[in-house]
Structure formats: structure tokens, C-alpha cells
Amino acid sequence: MNNKFEALDTVRSLDAGMNKKKWIKENLTGYVFILPWLIGFLAFLAFPLLRSLYYSLTEYTIVGDPSWVGLRNYIEIFTDDPKFWTSLKVTFYYVVFAVPLRLASALALALVFRKARPFTNFYRAAYYVPSILGGSVAISVIWRQLFSSQGAFNDFLVAIGVMGDRISWIGHPDYAIWTIIILAAWQFGSPMIIFLAGLKQIPKGLYEAAEIDGAGKIQQFFSVTLPLLTPVIFFNLIMQMVKMFMVFTQVYIITEGGPLNRTLVYAVYLYRKGISNGYLGYGSALAWIILVLLTIVTILLFKTSNKWVYYESEGE
Amino acid sequence: MFNKKSLALVLILTFVLSLSLSVAVMAQDDEVTLRFAWWGSQSRHERTLRVIEMFEEEHPNIKIQPEYTGWGGYWDKMNAQAAGDNLPDIIQHVRKMMASYVENEQLLALDPYIEDGTLDVSKIGESYLEMGRAYGKQMGLATGVNAPAGYYDKELFDAAGVDYPSPEDTWKDRAEMFKKLHEELGILGAATPASQEEGNGFVVWLRQHGQSFFSEDGKSLGYDDDQLFVDYMNYDLELIDSGAVQDAMQRQESPDAIEQDPVTQGEAATATNYWSNQLPAISNGAGKLLHPFLYPKAEDQVQEGRFMKPAMVMTVAKSTEHPEEVMTFLNFWFNNIEAGKVIGTDRGVPTNSEVRKALKADADKYDQAVFDFIEVAAENAGPVLPLQPPAFSEVTTAFADQYWEVIYGMKTPAEAAADFREEATKLLSR
Numbered sequence: 001m002n003n004k005f006e007a008l009d010t011v012r013s014l015d016a017g018m019n020k021k022k023w024i025k026e027n028l029t030g031y032v033f034i035l036p037w038l039i040g041f042l043a044f045l046a047f048p049l050l051r052s053l054y055y056s057l058t059e060y061t062i063v064g065d066p067s068w069v070g071l072r073n074y075i076e077i078f079t080d081d082p083k084f085w086t087s088l089k090v091t092f093y094y095v096v097f098a099v100p101l102r103l104a105s106a107l108a109l110a111l112v113f114r115k116a117r118p119f120t121n122f123y124r125a126a127y128y129v130p131s132i133l134g135g136s137v138a139i140s141v142i143w144r145q146l147f148s149s150q151g152a153f154n155d156f157l158v159a160i161g162v163m164g165d166r167i168s169w170i171g172h173p174d175y176a177i178w179t180i181i182i183l184a185a186w187q188f189g190s191p192m193i194i195f196l197a198g199l200k201q202i203p204k205g206l207y208e209a210a211e212i213d214g215a216g217k218i219q220q221f222f223s224v225t226l227p228l229l230t231p232v233i234f235f236n237l238i239m240q241m242v243k244m245f246m247v248f249t250q251v252y253i254i255t256e257g258g259p260l261n262r263t264l265v266y267a268v269y270l271y272r273k274g275i276s277n278g279y280l281g282y283g284s285a286l287a288w289i290i291l292v293l294l295t296i297v298t299i300l301l302f303k304t305s306n307k308w309v310y311y312e313s314e315g316e
Numbered sequence: 317m318f319n320k321k322s323l324a325l326v327l328i329l330t331f332v333l334s335l336s337l338s339v340a341v342m343a344q345d346d347e348v349t350l351r352f353a354w355w356g357s358q359s360r361h362e363r364t365l366r367v368i369e370m371f372e373e374e375h376p377n378i379k380i381q382p383e384y385t386g387w388g389g390y391w392d393k394m395n396a397q398a399a400g401d402n403l404p405d406i407i408q409h410v411r412k413m414m415a416s417y418v419e420n421e422q423l424l425a426l427d428p429y430i431e432d433g434t435l436d437v438s439k440i441g442e443s444y445l446e447m448g449r450a451y452g453k454q455m456g457l458a459t460g461v462n463a464p465a466g467y468y469d470k471e472l473f474d475a476a477g478v479d480y481p482s483p484e485d486t487w488k489d490r491a492e493m494f495k496k497l498h499e500e501l502g503i504l505g506a507a508t509p510a511s512q513e514e515g516n517g518f519v520v521w522l523r524q525h526g527q528s529f530f531s532e533d534g535k536s537l538g539y540d541d542d543q544l545f546v547d548y549m550n551y552d553l554e555l556i557d558s559g560a561v562q563d564a565m566q567r568q569e570s571p572d573a574i575e576q577d578p579v580t581q582g583e584a585a586t587a588t589n590y591w592s593n594q595l596p597a598i599s600n601g602a603g604k605l606l607h608p609f610l611y612p613k614a615e616d617q618v619q620e621g622r623f624m625k626p627a628m629v630m631t632v633a634k635s636t637e638h639p640e641e642v643m644t645f646l647n648f649w650f651n652n653i654e655a656g657k658v659i660g661t662d663r664g665v666p667t668n669s670e671v672r673k674a675l676k677a678d679a680d681k682y683d684q685a686v687f688d689f690i691e692v693a694a695e696n697a698g699p700v701l702p703l704q705p706p707a708f709s710e711v712t713t714a715f716a717d718q719y720w721e722v723i724y725g726m727k728t729p730a731e732a733a734a735d736f737r738e739e740a741t742k743l744l745s746r
Contacts, residue, residue, distance in 0.1 A: 061416070061706065064416065064420060065399055144569070148569045149565070149566065149569065168565040168566060168568065168569050170568060170569040171564065171565030171566060171567070171568035171569045172565055173724060176568075255568070258568055258720065259564070259565070259568045259720065259724060260717075260720055260721060260724055260726065261717065272713070276709060276713075277709045277710045277713065278706075278709065
């Protein structure tokens, strides 16, 4: 309680506009303590960020010095770069399917693990593993094997008689992207943990009330669980979407953007342009475009959230 | 909470610590220090450090400061140092990167030092010297040479009763060879007909028809007749149709690692798109010696189109303050036989004829095969490839894009040829 009053005191004295010196003196300690973080932030985040903004306005190739070209990179990207549009299309396709699939599988498993059963903790941990491993090179290599024409996935489909002939899932222009989408769906671990936490927050009384009103399991899910979980769903949606817009490792290893650039996601294209081909300025411009795009999409999602995300506190 | 004094103390300590980290101690006598940068694997680092030790024993007044990394990041580092006017004195370079360094005047021309005898290149053949030239000047010395190579499994050829590939084969002969192997053995003739997606096979093909991939000034494509592209793609398409090589989808999913090429598993009788220094790698993958072979000739060829290339090029920064000492080191590097023995074939088959002789005398089976092959390649090599223009990697990507469109059946060769020309012209004229 005492602390609270002290804090109030500080606020009041600030409000009064008095004693600015005292304010600095008191807060300086705090700044000294966060100095390591602050230096890290400025040196490794803010500085590179601004630097890349500057580079995006220059022509900057291997060896040569950056030379100012204004908006030329941006103009070229929007008017004269068909691959930019291809990579955007591919990325949106990926995000639109992969995010809901990952969230759905995460939610489904969270529901399964909700009730404490023997070994539940073990299973929770076991199902979390894919999301730790999923972004790794090793898993990508295995994935590549799994979906190749001689791979286990084909063995399975042929064995159960779904298909007569083996298909190269990775080599087929229409299916290749789906091998990567499925890999994304499989990495449901971290949203699953968050869903589990969210499920625990839902008051048991609501279910009891629903049961007394005669609601079955399915109706309980749609009328109680889902609405009360929307804030968590929304959080997961944003986090996963941001992650997936930047997907790189899996695609780079499994398909390298092929076949026929059908899996050329944005980050792979950016890497190809900026690093492989050595157009650092152009690459920086590409990076800034996706940053802005991602911001816009996130803002739009926040706007729609008023319509479907239910916050308990609002009802009070 | 801190009082003013203790806060000041903390800040001072922080500054002192960070400063002391960045202070460099400098030796102040007659000793000259040269910086030498290279990339490579662990075994290359060890070999190179050993050579540096040997050199320093012989020249106690010259210290070599090694700066080595893997390939990844090496060029970022060099580029940053070039931008900061802080390049190492001696730089291990590659030919495809040289153009922009030379154009930006970062490298020292070696001609004056060769003329006045400071740098001894008498044991290095003319064709090897050519590999270090750019725009008519000697901008570096090739460390060793590589040639494009295919590999074949002798036992499978014997089983199928097919003649071994020879340097005199034509493209048509090779197509027949792949098909016959496929028919007799029921396996692939080769995974791929040639290395078109990287453009190497196409470069050979163009040169055989008196053309080149890039024009001399590097501002446009070096061939006018798209029929060359079309014929070349049709050659591939026909082989794919026959089943003697992988189709597009199989190719898309096949692993990049040379040790896993189908030829190492007995799933193909040959492999086509590799380099001579990869012989030990692919043979290790197969568990036996696979024999190297050259690209074929064209039936109606007007000149020899096959080529060799320098594995790496030793270059000197224009900013060096000690050119004399640098030449002393290069003399040691290229002409000292003991040094050459330590370096081995790791940077390609050495260009100095005496070093080569000494190495060959005690080479193992795989290295022996590489030496023999490089000799055959040298007898059958046309002029050295010109420097690639700075946009080469984008043009190669554009070529690969069109190549895939064709073998996936999305475009006809003629459409792809026109699209590639349009794209490449745009990239090169920028």
C-alpha cells in the first residue's frame, strides 16, 4: 500500500510540473539498469532497421557503395517485377491455408489434453516437440524424403489403395506448396499450449449451467468454449500469421522455391534477390514492403476483432 | 540507489572496459605484417596455416596474419572491407566475383611485377595465366584448375556392353549412349542430360557454335539466333521423353548432395553435371572409383567449346602498402614445391608444372584420376571463359526459370527462348 501512495506522489509532483531535476535523478537509475538492453536494442534492432530503410532507397550491390536512387527500387518492384507478385501470391496462399490449419489442429489437441488423464503431461510435452523441431533443417530434410515419390507418404497411399501410382508431391507444381502447408499445420505446439491456458480460464460453472439447460457436448463447444476462447484465438491468429509471413527455412530446404516458382514465398525471394543475387538495396526495399503489408493486415484484423472477439470485461 | 559518485564510477568503468577491448597493440619495428584472407573447410585452413608457418620460417621479417572463414559470409566480409578501404593484402578470389572488384579498382595489376621479375610465373603455362586476367591485365593468379566433369560407372557400362564415353563423342553419341544404357539395364542413363539449369552445358554448346553466353561488353546476350536455345532444349526434351533421364518432377525432388547422386546408388549409369575436383566426393559416395568424362562435341562445331576454369584466384588489394613482400609470398605460394605439396589439390590441380609433377608422383588413386582427367581436359579446352558481368547470377536464375518451364511442359522451347532473351536483355542493360 505504501508503494502505491509513493507512486501517486510521484505522479502528482510530475503533474504539478515541479522538480524536473528530481524526476531525472530518480529515473536515471532505471535507465542505467536497462542500459544493456537499451544498447542492444539500439545497436541490433533500431540501427539496422533504419539502416535498411536507407539502403532501400539506394542502389547497393556487392562491393559497390550504396548510391542514392530515391524510390527507384520501390517503383521497380511494383511496376517491373513479376516475381514480386508471384511471391506475394504464393505467400498469401500459404498463410491463408496454413494459419487456420495450424490453429485448428492446435485447438483440437488442446481440447483432447484439457482433462487430466494418466500421462497427459507426457503427451502435452510430446506434442509440443514438433513445434520446436519443425523449423529446423533436419525436419525439412526428412519432410523432403517423406513426400518424395519413393517416400513413406506414397507408400502409405498406395498401400491403402487411394492411389495406384506414386506422385512426386514435392516435384508437382500444384501439390508442392501443400507439403509445406502440412508441415506448418504439424507445428501446432506453441499455439496449443496457449489454447490450453485459455481453456483453463473458462469458468466450470458455465458448463454446468449449459448442461442443466440441456446443451450437448457439441453445443457446449460452440456456445461456451468457442466464444470465451476468442481472445486467445485472436492472439494466436496474429502471432502465427506474422510468423508464417516470414516462413523461410522449410521452403528453402524442401523446394527452394520450385517447382516453377510455385513455392517462392516472400522470404525466399527476398533472400534470392538480396543475398544470392547481391542486390542489397533492392532486397531492403522488399523487406520494407512486407513490413508495411504485414502491419496493414494486422491492423485490418484488429478492426474486425470488434465483431468477433469477446472480452468478458466488456460485458460487466 | 546510486549517488552521483558511484554512478560516475560505473560509467567510467564501462567506458574504460569497452575502450580497452578495441585498443590494438601495434608492433613498431622493421617487421612487415601482411593480411591474407581465404575461405574454405577445416582441412584447407590447416594446410594453409602450415604453409604460412613454412613461409615465416624462411622470411622472418614478414608476418602473415591469416583471416579465414567458411564460404558463407566470406564475401559479405570482403565487401564490407572493400567499402571501408580495409581489404586484406592478399585475397583468395573467385573468377565470377572478380568483375565488380576490378571495375571498382580494388585489385592490384600484377603485370609490372611480372615484367621486372619480382613475381616469377615462368613455370605457369600461358592458358593458366589467362585465367587470372581481366580486361587484358593480370589481376591475379589461378590457384589451380577445375573442369566440368561427368562421371560413369565402368561396371555398368561393361554389363550393358556400351562403349565408355570419350572426348570425341558428339551430343548425338551421348544421347544414344544414355538411351542404350537405359534399355539394356533398365536404370537411368543419367540423372540429367547436361547441366543446363546452371547454364554450363549451354555455354559449351554456344561456344561450339561460335557464340557465347554473354556479349563481350557484358551488356547483352552473346548469341543472336534463338534456334540454338531451341535445339538445345529439344535435345533435353527428347531424352526426357525416352525415359533415359529423369523427368522434371523427379529432378525437382532429387537431392543436391553429390554423394547421393543416382549414379552412386547404381540407379543411373552416369552423372553429368559436376566438376573435376568432386571426383573424390562422388567416388566416396559410390564406394568405388567413378571415372570422369568431358562434355561432348557438337556434330557441326566451329571451335572447341569445352573449357576449364580456375578453382580460385589469388589477388592482391590495390591498397596494399607492401607490394614487394606480397610478391615474395606469392612466389613462395606458387613456386615452392614443398608448399605445393602441403596445399595439394585442395585449391584445384596446381598450375605450376613442377609442383604438379611432384604432386602426381605421390598421389592416391582418386587424385591420380583427377590429374589424368585434367590433362585430357587441357588438351580439349577452348579459350578461357570471359569474365561474367555483375548481373550473371540473376541471368542464370532467369535461364533456370525458363529451363524448368520447358521441361515441365509449360512452354515450348521457342517461347522460352524469346522470354529468356527479353528477361536477360533487361537485366544486363540495367
